Amino acid sequence: MMLHVGQLNVPSRDRYEAIMRGIFERRYYTNQGPLTRAFEERLQAVLNVKHAICVTNTTIGLMMASEALCISGRVIAPAIRNVTLAHALSWCRVEPAFADVDAVDGQLDVDALAVSIAKMGPVSAIVGANLWGDACDASALVELAREHKLPIMFDSSHAFGCVTAGQRIGGFGDAEVISFDAADIVNAGGGACVTTDDDELAARLRNIRSSYGAGRPVAVVKTSNGRMSEAQAALGLMSLDDYDANRERNQTLFEAYRSGLSATPGIRVVEPRRVDISNHQTLVCAVDEDVSGLSRDRLIARLAEHQIEAVAVRAFDSNERFAADIERSWLRLPLGAHVGVSDVERVCTLIGEAVARRCSTGSAA
The missing domain is CATH 3.40.640.10 (Type I PLP-dependent aspartate aminotransferase-like (Major domain))
Structure with missing residues (x-):
């Protein structure tokens, strides 16, 4: 599924x-x-x-x-x-x-x-x-x-x-x-x-x-x-x-992603940093291809092979410098009612393995 x-x-x-x-x-x-x-x-x-x-x-x-x-x-x-x-x-x-x-x-x-x-x-x-x-x-x-x-x-x-x-x-x-x-x-x-x-x-x-x-x-x-x-x-x-319970679950999953991806080179969980309280309804990651050896789009394809949806973050105007960088390198990962901590651990493991393979071969795609 x-x-x-x-x-x-x-x-x-x-x-x-x-x-x-x-x-x-x-x-x-x-x-x-x-x-x-x-x-x-x-x-x-x-x-x-x-x-x-x-x-x-x-x-x-x-x-x-x-x-x-x-x-x-x-x-x-x-x-x-x-x-x-x-x-x-x-x-x-x-x-x-x-x-x-x-x-x-x-x-x-x-x-x-x-x-x-x-x-x-x-x-x-x-x-x-x-x-x-x-x-x-x-x-x-x-x-x-x-x-x-x-x-x-x-x-x-x-x-x-x-x-x-x-x-x-x-x-x-x-x-x-x-x-x-x-x-x-x-x-x-x-x-x-x-x-x-x-x-x-x-x-x-x-x-x-x-x-x-x-x-x-x-x-x-x-x-x-x-x-x-x-x-x-x-x-x-x-x-x-149900809001309070759903927000707490989101935060638990968010923290599991942050922990699970913290040691993966070139993968950064985008942290909410301008809020006192976040609903944590979305998990966004930035992929640094130069460090990870893996492009954002290739990572999305790799996850899809394992029945995991990841969605690219898009920009309206690729002429704006930082929006263009995000257009190339950010993605959203599963987080919600049908996701458990074990699912997050599996996603993090697959990302870690994909990056490790690319780093070991020294090639990017």
């Missing part, structure tokens, strides 16, 4: 059947039902934000946030690729420009972004990102946005539950979008939420979310069908109940 990348957290069948039975008994399946409202209220409490607007998926959430913030023209975003963000900006006819990232952790480099703004001329917004259970320097990004009088939103798809500079992800900038896909630590059947402390922005988001709005009516140019279903909210509520 293939060992997959992604969290894949699902409740027991008994729990799922019980909560779904309630949905069918109420005969209320979507359109801000009781479970969706309960999910939003819990998210607001957990994330310490005034508004968490739940939507059907992350792409819709990013599109809605862009529309609600009246973003147009060119925006600046990190050069590391998130296909969902690219799709959302494309749908909104927004042109992304890219700033380089930190060489060590892959997060958006604030200094590089400031230089990019100065070089490229007018931009209409900044889009930050918090990747892999880590975070960019969100406070510095917000300060830069305010200095240039630009709206700022964050793609925090990977960052539910993370804390940076003493503050939970979700409360930075004008808005943040958090994913609840099956690959994420909180699974709401592909759902997402947009968080904000701005009452007016929240009202616009709720009126954009469906053709007839919700809550206080405000004028919007576009609407969508972005409503979260009761089935999605049910999964999300159960996943919130």
